[in-house]
Amino acid sequence: MNLRNLYAQGMAEALNMTLHELYDWERAIRDDGQFSGGRSGPGGGTPATPGNVALLLSAILGSPTKRNAGRIAKTLNLGAMYISPNQQSRDAFGEQKCPLTGQSYFGEALTVLLALPQKARDIDRIEVDPDIKTFTIWESYSLDGKIYTPKHRFAFPDADEKEVPPIRTVRILTGKALRAIAEAMAADEEDNG
Numbered sequence: 001m002n003l004r005n006l007y008a009q010g011m012a013e014a015l016n017m018t019l020h021e022l023y024d025w026e027r028a029i030r031d032d033g034q035f036s037g038g039r040s041g042p043g044g045g046t047p048a049t050p051g052n053v054a055l056l057l058s059a060i061l062g063s064p065t066k067r068n069a070g071r072i073a074k075t076l077n078l079g080a081m082y083i084s085p086n087q088q089s090r091d092a093f094g095e096q097k098c099p100l101t102g103q104s105y106f107g108e109a110l111t112v113l114l115a116l117p118q119k120a121r122d123i124d125r126i127e128v129d130p131d132i133k134t135f136t137i138w139e140s141y142s143l144d145g146k147i148y149t150p151k152h153r154f155a156f157p158d159a160d161e162k163e164v165p166p167i168r169t170v171r172i173l174t175g176k177a178l179r180a181i182a183e184a185m186a187a188d189e190e191d192n193g
Contacts (some may be wrong), residue, residue, distance in 0.1 A: 077107020
């Protein structure tokens with residue numbers, strides 16, 4: 001399946017965006033040369049792999065405009081590292097892995113969530129603060145009648161040194177939207193696998 005098919009099979013609706021808006025983001029990333037695979041012509045297009053979809057979502061969440069969206073998304077995906085909740089030193093930055101996904105980088109973690117819908121099942125939301133370059137994956141699940149909401153935070157090594165602007169925008173991808181996209185990708189794989 002290519003990205004255009006994925007948009008029509010639920011991604012556009014899940015993100016409350018038009019097919020045209022999503023295609024514009026795709027084109028901006030493709031023009032930056034950041035997508036893997038793809039070909040032009042009938043049956044071509046950008047493959048809807050978990051990695052390509054993660055790159056697209058990172059661009060939408062982390063870039064205020066489509067200009068340089070591909071490079072920005074790639075930087076966000078490969079630069080934001082997992083931070084352990086009890087990590088005291090930046091010397092250990094990036095050494096630990098997210099317990100939810102087993103990944104060290106945000107882009108890799110998002111790719112796992114898209115590739116494995118069962119992992120996305122308990123995601124409440126993903127928060128991206130592009131101003132200070134932090135990314136937080138929030139879970140929400142119940143166990144023995146109690147509700148738990150662990151968070152998995154990713155950031156750039158210098159995130160705590162950045163001046164926090166007095167007004168900033170935090171972008172959120174809902175767990176419902178993430179699950180819908182992951183399930184649409186998995187359904188296509190089952191149909192064509």
